[in-house]
Amino acid sequence: MTTELWMLTLTGVLAVCQMALQSFTFKAQTGNAWSVGPRDEAMMPTSIAGRAERAYRNLMEMLPVFAIGIVLMQLTGKSDVWTAVGAQMFFCFRVAFVPAYLIGWPWVRTLVWNASMVGLALVYWRLVI
Numbered sequence: 772m773t774t775e776l777w778m779l780t781l782t783g784v785l786a787v788c789q790m791a792l793q794s795f796t797f798k799a800q801t802g803n804a805w806s807v808g809p810r811d812e813a814m815m816p817t818s819i820a821g822r823a824e825r826a827y828r829n830l831m832e833m834l835p836v837f838a839i840g841i842v843l844m845q846l847t848g849k850s851d852v853w854t855a856v857g858a859q860m861f862f863c864f865r866v867a868f869v870p871a872y873l874i875g876w877p878w879v880r881t882l883v884w885n886a887s888m889v890g891l892a893l894v895y896w897r898l899v900i
Contacts, residue, residue: 773850775894778858779841782834785865789830792869793823819873826872829884830865833891837861840894849897857893864890 772780793816798806800820805812816824837858844854864887871880 773845774855775841775844775850775858778862779838782830782837782862782865785862785869786827786830786834789823789827789869793820793827796820796823822872822875826869829868829872833865833887837891837894840891840898843898844894847898851897854894854897857890857897860890860893861887862890 797814797816797820800816800818801814805814815821841858844850864883867883868880868887871883
């Protein structure tokens with residue numbers, strides 16, 4: 772399996788981990804009574820649970836874009852060292868994005884997100900040249 776496909780696989784694992792994180796932090800906020808009940812009343816996550824939810828949604832918005840780029844790059848045979856670096860950048864900075872968001876580091880979180888987008892751009896750049 773190529774480096775790019777490994778990074779896509781690991782990003783899928785990251786998605787599951789982030790889903791669990793947002794679930795557990797929300798349960799800690801609401802308690803067992805609400806989480807095991809019918810959930811008839813909407814509850815909004817706040818504080819760390821809210822940040823975990825937003826970080827998870829952000830990954831879910833970008834994961835399809837990343838997956839499409841990796842799959843197209845593999846299908847067209849355009850994999851090279853730069854696409855591998857781009858995929859690794861995307862994954863590593865997405866991992867770093869989670870604690871940056873949970874801690875609430877506004878500028879760090881933004882810089883980490885931008886760095887992951889540079890990695891994604893490297894993958895897509897190879898597709899168009």
